Amino acid sequence: MGAADVGVVLKVLEQVQLSDQEIALLQGVLANLVLPGHCLRLIEEAAGNRSCPACGGKRCHRCGQANGLQRYRCVACRRSFNALTGTPLARLRLRDRWLPYLQCLIDSVTVRKAATRVAVAKSTSFRWRHRFIAAVRQEPRPLLSGIVEADETYHLESQKGSRNLDRPPRKRGGKARRRGISAELDCILVARDRNRQTCDFVTGRGPVTAEQLARHLLPVLAVDVLLVSDAANTYKAFALQAGITHEAVNVRAGIRTRGAIHIQGVNGWHGRFKTWLRRFNGVASRYLANYTGWQRVLDAARLTAPAHWLQSAVAANR
Numbered sequence: 001m002g003a004a005d006v007g008v009v010l011k012v013l014e015q016v017q018l019s020d021q022e023i024a025l026l027q028g029v030l031a032n033l034v035l036p037g038h039c040l041r042l043i044e045e046a047a048g049n050r051s052c053p054a055c056g057g058k059r060c061h062r063c064g065q066a067n068g069l070q071r072y073r074c075v076a077c078r079r080s081f082n083a084l085t086g087t088p089l090a091r092l093r094l095r096d097r098w099l100p101y102l103q104c105l106i107d108s109v110t111v112r113k114a115a116t117r118v119a120v121a122k123s124t125s126f127r128w129r130h131r132f133i134a135a136v137r138q139e140p141r142p143l144l145s146g147i148v149e150a151d152e153t154y155h156l157e158s159q160k161g162s163r164n165l166d167r168p169p170r171k172r173g174g175k176a177r178r179r180g181i182s183a184e185l186d187c188i189l190v191a192r193d194r195n196r197q198t199c200d201f202v203t204g205r206g207p208v209t210a211e212q213l214a215r216h217l218l219p220v221l222a223v224d225v226l227l228v229s230d231a232a233n234t235y236k237a238f239a240l241q242a243g244i245t246h247e248a249v250n251v252r253a254g255i256r257t258r259g260a261i262h263i264q265g266v267n268g269w270h271g272r273f274k275t276w277l278r279r280f281n282g283v284a285s286r287y288l289a290n291y292t293g294w295q296r297v298l299d300a301a302r303l304t305a306p307a308h309w310l311q312s313a314v315a316a317n318r
């Protein structure tokens, strides 16, 4: 590009009103031009000395490169692998656009807008969204301690994108046919401690059961927690069986707090999730856990830069 062409680009940039998000995106694109191998370096760094994804063998040697990534061969099983083998990111192409794409996830933009922003097909944008979220969702869950609030919220079951519905289609989308918590609703269980560490679980259709509470909550609760929930019997039964100290607030009777006994932390999370989810105009049940996982990452403001997200995604699957 000659000096005159650069002049044209600069003039255009001066004339258009760029939003903060668009400026951040441009910075990402420029950084990639300055450091073309940046994304690959971040991937190799995060993978560190990973062991063989097939057999877990620690001993391996280098055997050339493919698509910019170092290949290794396992001494024990002779299979070869790279930093991404066996992760949700394996075999995704166009790696030079990954970092700008991750900025789209951080900005919660729609599939279509993200596709335009980073110049990929809409189908690629959709696939990348779910792969990058699935990758960070596999990070180990935190151990919740102290006072832990637990409550569930419900999301109308949706078969968006499915060719074969297993029920008659709903007219105008949005309403369950029956009142109350029926099998038409997907249950999202959230537990959160007062240090704002949060665990979310999609437990399936219909009301949460004591057995599901045990399966999901027991692994993430420290031994000496105080569990706070609403007055639903399920929580009482679960806590009794698991030997966990439990307090309930009778939210239905209009009692929202008793001193430190409340579930406002978890209900706040639910509220932010539902508000945030609206921009996507309905999400399919089979992807719901990806959306709660995405919200978890954003809500905790943990991965605030594309490089953080990429490295967590690789490291979580080591």
Ligand SMILES: [Zn+2]
Pocket: 052, 053, 054, 055, 056, 057, 074, 075, 076, 077, 078, 079
């Ligand atoms: Zn091996």
